[in-house]
Amino acid sequence: MDVFEAIRESGITARQAAERCGIKINRGGMAVCPFHKDKNPSMKIDSRYYCFGCGEKGDAIDFVAKFYGLGKKEAAVQIASDFGISFEDKRGRKPPPKRKRRLSPEQRFERAEKKCFRVLSDYLCRLREWKERYAPHTAEEEWNPLFCEALEKKEYIEYLLDILLYAPLSERVELVAGYGEEVLRIERRLEQCAAGTEGSIGKDNGQDGESGTGITAGNMV
Numbered sequence: 001m002d003v004f005e006a007i008r009e010s011g012i013t014a015r016q017a018a019e020r021c022g023i024k025i026n027r028g029g030m031a032v033c034p035f036h037k038d039k040n041p042s043m044k045i046d047s048r049y050y051c052f053g054c055g056e057k058g059d060a061i062d063f064v065a066k067f068y069g070l071g072k073k074e075a076a077v078q079i080a081s082d083f084g085i086s087f088e089d090k091r092g093r094k095p096p097p098k099r100k101r102r103l104s105p106e107q108r109f110e111r112a113e114k115k116c117f118r119v120l121s122d123y124l125c126r127l128r129e130w131k132e133r134y135a136p137h138t139a140e141e142e143w144n145p146l147f148c149e150a151l152e153k154k155e156y157i158e159y160l161l162d163i164l165l166y167a168p169l170s171e172r173v174e175l176v177a178g179y180g181e182e183v184l185r186i187e188r189r190l191e192q193c194a195a196g197t198e199g200s201i202g203k204d205n206g207q208d209g210e211s212g213t214g215i216t217a218g219n220m221v
């Protein structure tokens with residue numbers, strides 16, 4: 001909202017603006033006109049003003065502009081400041097756009113490492129849960145793909161987490177750099193799990209299965 005709209009909306013009257021300029025207004029809403037040599041109050045002031053002597057008329061902004069010899073915009077800005085009305089100045093003076101915080105390589109690594117750790121831990125939780133929940137009860141029973149996934153991946157994920165927890169920085173950097181793709185894949189896998197479609201993954205064998213690093217149960221079936 002620009003300053004004119006802001007003042008219009010605030011409902012500031014010519015009377016309020018004139019009083020702010022030091023004009024005395026009598027009970028009848030009349031004032032001595034400051035715009036001509038007026039002896040008796042000949043200006044009627046309310047939401048707008050009109051002088052019966054010289055014919056000056058207008059609203060709050062007109063009054064202040066004429067009184068101080070300002071342009072309308074300046075007068076409006078002055079009223080806004082006098083009466084504490086906030087507005088947006090469309091011409092410039094916008095707050096400068098926020099600068100993106102530049103991360104140092106250390107901060108970037110830290111961030112990536114945290115994500116790596118979080119994703120792998122979440123995955124490990126799932127695997128442990130699956131290993132319990134989907135364990136076959138009889139020897140003839142076909143193994144649930146999630147149970148297979150748990151069997152195959154659990155130790156491997158534990159091993160990666162161990163590195164993140166205990167290995168020296170250089171090894172952790174290597175892991176985070178080398179397993180970024182895989183971590184993303186695991187993250188997607190976890191999202192599927194969260195969406196409740198974990199079981200279906202077992203069917204699309206080969207689709208997502210880059211052998212060696214494959215995370216999906218699909219590789220197992």
Ligand SMILES: [Zn+2]
Nearest residue numbers: 033036051054
């Ligand atoms: Zn007048």
